Amino acid sequence: MAKEMTKIPRATLKRLPLYYRFVNTLKAKGENRVNSKAISEGLNIDSATIRRDFSYFGELGKKGYGYNIDNLLDFFKSELSDAEEIRIGIVGVGNLGHALITYNFSIHDDMTITEAFDIRPEVIGKSIGNVTVKPLSEMNEIINKQKLEVVIIATPESAAQAVTDQLVEAGIKGILNFTPKRVQVPQSVQVHQIDLGVELQSLLFFMKNYSSTLKA
Amino acid sequence: MAKEMTKIPRATLKRLPLYYRFVNTLKAKGENRVNSKAISEGLNIDSATIRRDFSYFGELGKKGYGYNIDNLLDFFKSELSDAEEIRIGIVGVGNLGHALITYNFSIHDDMTITEAFDIRPEVIGKSIGNVTVKPLSEMNEIINKQKLEVVIIATPESAAQAVTDQLVEAGIKGILNFTPKRVQVPQSVQVHQIDLGVELQSLLFFMKNYSSTLKA
Incomplete structure (x- = not known):
């Protein structure tokens, strides 16, 4: 998998654990996708910030469809470590x-x-x-x-x-x-x-x- | 003591423990006063931010003289609690x-x-x-x-x-x-x-x- 080497800005990285946790909660509820408005309301962060942050995460969503939750979780996990454990x-x-x-x-x-x-x-x-x-x-x-x-x-x-x-x-x-x-x-x-x-x-x-x- | 009831902004409050700790260190070294440039260098925060933050703390310094360390410590302590312990x-x-x-x-x-x-x-x-x-x-x-x-x-x-x-x-x-x-x-x-x-x-x-x- 070709992963871009662009650094994620520090301010975005600070919010990553919040996004990770929130998306995990949705997954546990059986959801398949989420849009920036729902994340914005769930975390009380404005949706422009969320769209900008998520633009650093690569192609994880489609306009009008939102973000695919499994893709998001795979991405977050890959940002933690390359190791399994x-x-x-x-x-x-x-x-x-x-x-x-x-x-x-x-x-x-x-x-x-x-x-x-x-x-x-x-x-x-x-x-x-x-x-x-x-x-x-x-x-x-x-x-x-x-x-x-x-x-x-x-x-x-x-x-x-x-x-x-x-x-x-x-x-x-x-x-x-x-x-x-x-x-x-x-x-x-x-x-x-x-x-x-x-x-x-x-x-x-x-x-x-x-x-x-x-x-x- | 008439203390103004203006709220200190949240962003400033987040830096207060850093200022408190830094000024305590100077006190322990026997210093009497400190200017925004020294705080800026010690904490790696730009000095304009420091001057703005400290403007919320009341009259704790004089132009060209810097801030009095005992006054700063008294102020920080008063912002923690009214109680002695x-x-x-x-x-x-x-x-x-x-x-x-x-x-x-x-x-x-x-x-x-x-x-x-x-x-x-x-x-x-x-x-x-x-x-x-x-x-x-x-x-x-x-x-x-x-x-x-x-x-x-x-x-x-x-x-x-x-x-x-x-x-x-x-x-x-x-x-x-x-x-x-x-x-x-x-x-x-x-x-x-x-x-x-x-x-x-x-x-x-x-x-x-x-x-x-x-x-x-």
């Missing part, structure tokens, strides 16, 4: 790491945490579900052997940059960073950060400005 | 809930999870750090008595809407939803969602489009 590693098996290993990421896709790493002797060798914690010193070798695509960092903040450097060296192209540390990486590596303290602050800022009734 | 509840004490209770949210602010709720008899009564898990049936009373500002939902997806409805009834104005369920609330309530599956998908979409070297 998406294999994820995690570094740092504290409380949060433990919770992430047992978390069901794979609601719609075959995304599984298959490897876990830590430096603490009391944690190494422990089994959590199907995952056995291995020493960090073996990480680079295992990343390559097991073809991990993404690694999650759930270490203490102070270890985040050193772990990141090791991941970059091992050839990892995607990092999900759960520490508050803003790690530095080369341009070829994507880092998404989930900073729980910042998320809470952000919610409080919105509450203060948009939830309260106006006071005199 | 921000008290947070959590519903659902599975692996993720347990990890969140032990997570250190309070790097810069007094944000603490002080109450936890569950419906499972085997979990109710358990102590995690300083928090004892209480039955969900007592939640509304405790929310009001303990003046909780925010409640985190870490239940199974299937329980999320019912818990949300109960929180709205109890008068909660801010919900941090860790389930994949898009919960419905009245306009006066703010919900921020952290959907870990969507975050992983989003990272994979970015990797596919921005990490790989171009193939012919």
